[in-house]
Amino acid sequence: MSTTGVSAVAQSYQMFNPRAYLQNNYMPPRANFASEDFVVPWKLRCLADAFATGEVCGHTLIDIGTGPTIYQLLSACDFFEEIVATDYLEVNRDVIHSWVRGEDPCAFDWSPYIQHVCRIEGKGEPWKEKEQKLKKKLKKIFPIDVHQHNPLGSLLSQPADALVSSFCLEAVSPDRQSFDQALQNVTTLLKPGGHFLMIGALEESFYLAGEAKLQVVPVSERDVQEAFAKSGYCIRNFRSYTMPPSLKIGVDDVQGVFFIHAQKST
Ligand SMILES: C[S@@+](CC[C@H](N)C(=O)[O-])C[C@H]1O[C@@H](n2cnc3c(N)ncnc32)[C@H](O)[C@@H]1O
Numbered sequence: 623m624s625t626t627g628v629s630a631v632a633q634s635y636q637m638f639n640p641r642a643y644l645q646n647n648y649m650p651p652r653a654n655f656a657s658e659d660f661v662v663p664w665k666l667r668c669l670a671d672a673f674a675t676g677e678v679c680g681h682t683l684i685d686i687g688t689g690p691t692i693y694q695l696l697s698a699c700d701f702f703e704e705i706v707a708t709d710y711l712e713v714n715r716d717v718i719h720s721w722v723r724g725e726d727p728c729a730f731d732w733s734p735y736i737q738h739v740c741r742i743e744g745k746g747e748p749w750k751e752k753e754q755k756l757k758k759k760l761k762k763i764f765p766i767d768v769h770q771h772n773p774l775g776s777l778l779s780q781p782a783d784a785l786v787s788s789f790c791l792e793a794v795s796p797d798r799q800s801f802d803q804a805l806q807n808v809t810t811l812l813k814p815g816g817h818f819l820m821i822g823a824l825e826e827s828f829y830l831a832g833e834a835k836l837q838v839v840p841v842s843e844r845d846v847q848e849a850f851a852k853s854g855y856c857i858r859n860f861r862s863y864t865m866p867p868s869l870k871i872g873v874d875d876v877q878g879v880f881f882i883h884a885q886k887s888t
């Protein structure tokens with residue numbers, strides 16, 4: 623693992639601006655729910671379908687690199703007692719804390735995401751009920767460093783039943799070796815037989831978040847599949863989405879998005 627590379631990544635994240643990041647990736651017009659063919663509905667569908675199998679369930683789910691977003695947890699909250707959010711930056715952990723407490727009138731409006739997920743799950747659940755359910759289950763918000771062999775330090779008493787992660791490992795790894803090692807590291811947080819649902823960027827080399835320009839290690843579908851196999855997973859499902867030119871507006875150079883559902887070997 624290149625320690626200088628990891629230190630440089632950590633340094634670049636000191637400039638990360640959560641509000642700019644949300645603006646670039648989670649607000650209209652880039653975030654478009656008009657058709658299931660658009661990337662945001664595609665991501666939410668991947669997650670909803672995986673949880674709808676009923677195979678991904680248990681007491682504790684950990685989200686690796688939560689950032690300032692909660693969409694990635696919406697379909698999980700019916701299947702776990704406790705959801706643990708994690709992030710390297712205190713500024714992002716504070717955004718999630720603030721959303722859970724519901725005290726910030728200027729907080730990001732996730733209602734279009736919650737309403738869409740309730741619609742595709744087809745349970746007739748009012749969106750405000752799902753919102754409250756997630757806030758109630760989001761009991762812990764921990765600091766994490768995926769480049770540490772024990773990413774959560776002593777904060778985790780026992781391995782989780784499932785992991786979720788979205789746009790994290792490739793966005794914080796200076797090279798493929800670090801990406802593979804980071805996956806090995808976070809896998810120690812998951813119980814044998816546990817499930818890992820990951821969404822990530824394909825062939826991306828950078829993204830912007832306000833003043834910060836973050837380097838991303840470009841990964842292919844094959845790179846991701848090989849990394850999971852190397853970390854001892856059975857790949858249950860793998861899907862990918864090709865980014866249309868209209869969504870390439872300069873805030874990143876992402877070429878596509880992958881979804882992987884993998885199960886840790888027993
Ligand atoms: C591209 S953002 C992803 C945010 C969110 N999960 C999403 O889906 O948009 C990457 C996140 O990784 C976090 N991060 C940076 N360095 C990290 C590290 N060493 N370990 C874990 N997370 C890290 C950043 O603070 C940021 O929130």
Ligand SMILES: O=S(=O)(c1ccc2c(c1)CN[C@@H](CF)C2)N1CCSCC1
Nearest residue numbers: 647652653661789793823829869874876
């Ligand atoms: O869901 S996305 O595919 C998405 C969402 C988040 C990110 C990326 C892509 C690519 N760069 C990542 C940096 F790590 C963050 N999407 C991109 C097109 S517009 C709506 C959001």
